[in-house]
Amino acid sequence: MIKILFKFAKKAQQLQLNEKGVAAVEFALILPIMLTLYIGTAEAGRAIEYNKRAAVAAATMGDLVARIDGSVTIAQIDDYFQAAKITLTPYPIVNLKQVITSVYVDEDGDTNVEWSRGKNGGVAYSNGDSFSLPDNIKDISENGYVIVSETSLTYEPITNYIFSSGFTFDKVYYHLPRFGEEIELD
Numbered sequence: 001m002i003k004i005l006f007k008f009a010k011k012a013q014q015l016q017l018n019e020k021g022v023a024a025v026e027f028a029l030i031l032p033i034m035l036t037l038y039i040g041t042a043e044a045g046r047a048i049e050y051n052k053r054a055a056v057a058a059a060t061m062g063d064l065v066a067r068i069d070g071s072v073t074i075a076q077i078d079d080y081f082q083a084a085k086i087t088l089t090p091y092p093i094v095n096l097k098q099v100i101t102s103v104y105v106d107e108d109g110d111t112n113v114e115w116s117r118g119k120n121g122g123v124a125y126s127n128g129d130s131f132s133l134p135d136n137i138k139d140i141s142e143n144g145y146v147i148v149s150e151t152s153l154t155y156e157p158i159t160n161y162i163f164s165s166g167f168t169f170d171k172v173y174y175h176l177p178r179f180g181e182e183i184e185l186d
Contacts, residue, residue: 053153066178096152099148
């Protein structure tokens with residue numbers, strides 16, 4: 001009988017040791033899943049923040065120009081580009097492309113670029129070119145002007161574990177001049 005109890009105690013001790021091993025195996029199996037969730041959440045949060053900041057940069061730039069009464073200088077526009085870039089702090093801003101454009105809309109809804117300025121690789125439109133505007137913006141701005149601000153920001157992931165490559169956020173905002181008149185570029 002003692003021999004049987006001794007064997008049972010020994011088996012129970014081995015079973016207890018095996019349970020500790022099972023926990024280690026379970027942890028090893030779940031660790032990659034948990035790391036993927038953790039890193040994925042961090043990357044997704046960072047990408048969402050980039051998207052929001054690109055929108056704020058475009059909105060800020062267009063709003064600052066739309067507040068001008070009369071004319072704006074190239075130096076002022078360059079300052080507005082810089083102000084929009086600051087909204088991206090603390091994120092890297094080496095790949096932010098910016099364009100600000102003044103578009104005239106006639107009574108028929110035809111558009112004409114009055115002036116355009118690009119920064120950081122953003123390509124300005126040529127004066128006199130037609131500009132594609134949404135119909136609702138054309139409707140509210142007939143015989144008037146629209147300030148169009150555009151930003152393009154490329155998101156580069158921290159690791160290639162979740163997203164294999166970067167992607168670009170393009171934002172476009174339309175502003176009517178606050179004083180209802182043309183804002184000329186000096």
